[in-house]
Amino acid sequence: LYSRARVERVLLEGDRAVGVVASARREDGSSARITVRAAAVALAAGAAGTPKILLANRLANSSGRVGHGLTLHPASYAWARFDHDIRGWSAVPQGYGVEEFADVGLRFEGAFLPLEAAAATLGHVGARWTQMVEAFDKLACFGFMISDTSRGRVTLGRDGRASMRYWLNDADRKQIIRGHAILARIYLAAGARAVFPGLRFFDVMSHEDDVARFEREAPSKLLARHIDVSAYHPLGSCRMGADPRRYVVSPEHETHDVRGLFVCDGSAVPGPLGVNPQMTIMAFSERAATYVERRIEAQRARTVEPRRRAVAFAETMAGELLVCRGARAGERVSAEFRVHATRTDGTRFALAGVIDIPSVARQRACEGTLTIRPLARRRTLAYELRFADEDGARLWLRGVKRVGLSAPLRGMTELDTEVCDEEGRIVAAGQLRFDLRDLWRWLMTWRLT
Numbered sequence: 519l520y521s522r523a524r525v526e527r528v529l530l531e532g533d534r535a536v537g538v539v540a541s542a543r544r545e546d547g548s549s550a551r552i553t554v555r556a557a558a559v560a561l562a563a564g565a566a567g568t569p570k571i572l573l574a575n576r577l578a579n580s581s582g583r584v585g586h587g588l589t590l591h592p593a594s595y596a597w598a599r600f601d602h603d604i605r606g607w608s609a610v611p612q613g614y615g616v617e618e619f620a621d622v623g624l625r626f627e628g629a630f631l632p633l634e635a636a637a638a639t640l641g642h643v644g645a646r647w648t649q650m651v652e653a654f655d656k657l658a659c660f661g662f663m664i665s666d667t668s669r670g671r672v673t674l675g676r677d678g679r680a681s682m683r684y685w686l687n688d689a690d691r692k693q694i695i696r697g698h699a700i701l702a703r704i705y706l707a708a709g710a711r712a713v714f715p716g717l718r719f720f721d722v723m724s725h726e727d728d729v730a731r732f733e734r735e736a737p738s739k740l741l742a743r744h745i746d747v748s749a750y751h752p753l754g755s756c757r758m759g760a761d762p763r764r765y766v767v768s769p770e771h772e773t774h775d776v777r778g779l780f781v782c783d784g785s786a787v788p789g790p791l792g793v794n795p796q797m798t799i800m801a802f803s804e805r806a807a808t809y810v811e812r813r814i815e816a817q818r819a820r821t822v823e824p825r826r827r828a829v830a831f832a833e834t835m836a837g838e839l840l841v842c843r844g845a846r847a848g849e850r851v852s853a854e855f856r857v858h859a860t861r862t863d864g865t866r867f868a869l870a871g872v873i874d875i876p877s878v879a880r881q882r883a884c885e886g887t888l889t890i891r892p893l894a895r896r897r898t899l900a901y902e903l904r905f906a907d908e909d910g911a912r913l914w915l916r917g918v919k920r921v922g923l924s925a926p927l928r929g930m931t932e933l934d935t936e937v938c939d940e941e942g943r944i945v946a947a948g949q950l951r952f953d954l955r956d957l958w959r960w961l962m963t964w965r966l967t
Contacts, residue, residue: 523552528559528575528779535559535779557814560780560806565752568785569672570680572756572766578773583766587757588670589789590684590749594694595629595661596701597640598710599650604658606630614660616704623665623792624697626704630659639716639746650714658705662697663750665792666690672755682752686742694745695736702729716746753789756781760941769942771806778813782806808918812900815865815889829861832963834956835917835933839948841877843939851876853935853950855884855903855915865890869903873915878937878946879907884915897921901933913945914938 523542528535537555544550561568569585572578607630616626631639633654640650650657670684702713702723713723719740720732758781759765762774767786773779782803784795791798836854841847857871867888874881886903899919907913915937921929931952937945952960 520552520554525563525571526574528571528577528776529553529555530577530776533775534777558778558780558810560782560810562781562783562803563785564783565755565785566672566680566682568781568783569755570674572773573672573674574678578756578766578775578779580775581763581766583757583764585672585755586669587754587788588672588682588684588752589666589668589754590670591663591751591790591792592666592668592686592690592694593661593663593748593750594698594716594745595639595659595748596698596705596713596715597636597650598658598660598705598708598713599653600656600658600708600710603655605655606658607632619700620792623693624662624700625664625792626660626662626697626701628659629661640714642714642721658710660701660705662701663792664690664693664697665790684749686747691740691742691745692737694747695733695740698736699729699733702732718744751784751789751791751795753784753787753791753795756785757788758786759788760943769938770809770812771802772809772813780806780810780813808898808900808916811891811898812889812902815891815900830859830963830965831960832856832858833952833960835950835952837933837935837948837950839875839935839937839946839950841946842944844877844945846877849877850948851878851946853946853948855950857884857903859888869901873903873905875937875946879905879913882906886915899930912940917950 520540520542523540525538525540527539529537529539535558537553538559540552540554542550542552561571563571565588572584578584611630612628614628619626636654636659637651640647642650668685668687668690670682673681673683675681698715698717702715705713706726711724714721715723717740720736723729723732756766758767758769760769766773767781768774771780771782771786773781784799786802787795787798789795834854834856836852838850839853841849841851853875855871855873857869859867859869861867869888870885872881873879873884882905884903884905886901889900891898891900899921901915901917903915905913905915915935917933917935919929919933931954933950935950936947939945
């Protein structure tokens with residue numbers, strides 16, 4: 519792990535990423551150049567850094583969409599003064615929220631800043647500013663963000679750094695105005711003496727009449743530059759999608775243009791999400807790791823000679839999957855596959871058998887691979903089965919068993935499963951299990967061929 523190192527170049531062999539070159543700074547202040555060779559490269563520099571690296575290297579941009587589609591969750595805020603003490607600094611600064619308006623793209627969250635930061639956001643000067651600071655223990659602060667329809671862009675600046683541009687459209691400007699009106703009413707209903715929105719005009723509201731006037735006049739009088747706007751969740755500057763003409767990253771988290779080059783951060787998220795994306799990004803990274811492993815194993819498999827004698831066994835996995843597409847989306851259906859496995863090399867088995875998923879594929883022939891991937895503290899068993907649905911369209915079942923030291927039995931018997939179509943869209947997902955009552959029968963299927 520190298521700290522204080524900035525990636526400058528992605529190394530290629532043909533159309534495959536094989537490493538990076540980075541500029542690093544030592545503790546004594548001197549600089550060094552680092553070259554790292556790898557079986558795969560994962561970019562996780564965020565919605566600004568990842569497109570910057572791709573643009574600087576002129577990579578993965580046959581679609582022309584690298585840097586485009588940036589969303590930010592524009593946010594604004596309001597302070598309110600109460601007659602009683604609030605003392606927001608003495609408790610959790612973001613302990614409350616309002617989700618009632620999430621379905622229309624508005625999310626409200628409590629927030630409280632220390633005095634030295636808050637003083638810069640109090641939209642007054644002179645005596646009025648002094649009065650607010652002196653009443654700081656009676657001030658409450660709440661913010662809100664919107665699911666934006668505006669889009670921005672990340673480009674390379676003259677100095678080679680990422681430059682972000684964003685244009686707030688009229689629909690989002692009016693949505694922020696709506697958020698301020700809702701927040702003012704919440705404050706007044708809670709007993710606030712006065713509300714101080716982060717606006718250049720309409721900067722004090724003390725009664726419902728003030729809010730009503732604000733709603734009438736602000737859409738025509740309040741411009742985007744009159745609103746104190748901030749942003750916290752940049753997403754979507756290297757969007758994921760199946761069509762390489764429109765998207766940078768495939769549904770397998772690998773760039774469409776460069777094999778072995780993966781994007782594992784918020785730049786691939788086709789936002790906005792309307793919520794903090796931290797869990798989404800962590801889930802993306804967890805999922806991407808599976809595809810990185812598959813790419814590495816696929817490359818290794820090309821150089822491995824099949825053994826003359828092979829181990830074979832039979833296995834059945836069954837459970838429930840949640841249908842994600844089509845007329846039965848949202849329903850849970852039973853699913854099962856029965857396969858015979860024959861080892862083709864040290865870490866890979868060839869699979870052939872039958873798969874049964876009602877409403878998707880009934881008793882269809884399937885074939886594929888089971889790959890054993892040893893890791894530092896666990897090993898994963900990756901299943902990939904190819905089959906056709908009732909209409910003849912090709913589908914893939916992909917699943918992973920994670921065999922850890924803490925729960926080896928559970929890891930061997932539970933298969934996290936996705937069924938995907940040719941474009942990588944998830945058709946069904948869930949967990950299949952091996953029935954331990956079949957353990958003896960399973961052991962009896964093992965043989966040398």
